[in-house]
Amino acid sequence: MIEWIWPWILVLAPLPWLVRRTLPVAHSQEPALRAPFYEEWQQLSAGQGARGGESRRLPAAILWLLWLLLLLAAARPTWIGDAIEMPKSGRDLMLAVDISGSMQIEDMQVSQATVSRVEAVKQLGADFISSRKGDRLGLILFGSNAYVQSPLSFDTATVKRFLQEAQIGFAGQDTAIGDAIGLAVKRLKERPAQSRVLILLTDGQDTASSVRPLDAAQLAKDLGIRIYTIGIGADRMTLPGLFGSSFGSRQVNPSADLDEATLQKIANATGGRYFRARDPRELASIYQLLDQLEPVEQETVTYRPRQALGYVPLLLALLLSFALALRQLLRSDSWRIRGASREVN
DSSP, X not given: OEEESSGGGGXXXXXXXXXXXXXXXXXXXXXXXXXXXXXXXXXXXHHHTHHHHHXXXXXXXXXXXXXXXXXXXXTOEEEEOOOEEOOSEXXXXXXXXXXXXXXXXXXXXXXXXXXXXXXXXXXXXXXXXXXXXXXXXXXXXXXXXXXEEEEEESOHHHHHHHHHHOOTTTTOSSOOHHHHHHHHHHHHTTSOGGGEEEEEEESSOOXXXXXXXXXXXXXXXXXXXXXXXXXXXXXXXXXXXXXXXXXXXXXXXXXXXXXXXXXXXXXXXXXXXXXXXXXXXXXXXXXXXXXXXXXXXXXXXXXXXXXXXXXXXXXXXXXXXXXHHHHHHHXXXXXXXXXXXXXXX
16 A cells, blocks of 8 residues: 655646746847857758657656656655564563673583583574564673663564674673673563563673672562573583693583572572573573463554655656756757758758
């Protein structure tokens, strides 16, 4: 369906005709210009005959068509497509992902290869985001500071792309869990109380927040925001020995700094759960469990896609203008050629 934003402009269509009919003919008092080759003009017009009348009518028709096309463009035609209904159910789900310096530790096995924690989160988190059809998702990245990388949106493809583009060091090397929770609460507090969820993923403990994590969790509890916390990182890691050999190798716990007690308290205080992801398989199972959250009703949103069509008559008017100018140019060139041939003869 085509809709005209300013249809009243079309009433100006007869304006050139009205101007020509109502305004008086201009009378000039200046002397006429002497044309010594007037007789040649007269002979040329006599030789062309009826074709000359047709050639004069053609530019007038083109000018009328140009005027109408410009009016059509000014009326702003817009194509309105069929109504599209936005998801009627879903959650407002905010992801808070740790990108501090410790997330670059390579202790996660993906497809027989050892990758860093952040790479595992990107790969499995992208699948989780893609599966959240009908949810409004947002993304917070935090290190020494917390930033909203993507506000709440149904555009899960963009949220997934922002997660995959996240790099270690963007937000600093430390970990600000409390600030990440506080920022998520600020973004979620205006949304319906039954649908507000925060999933916080980290591999360490709070070292840089201006707000204590448990205080931020209490604020989330008061506002009815559930927080699911995920602690990521392997429990054991073998460090190579002398010259990369097994001689002198030792077992270490790369997740020694993970503050599981605080993450557990944050989840329990807000009605969520704490999960431990020691490898990508556990992380994938956690995402699958979270993906089973029952959606809740939200407001129905429908919209019609709109596309402006004003460029179509403008383009046609431009092409007609070029054609008219080219026609006049060719006629003037042919006149010069005829005059030159007469001078030679």
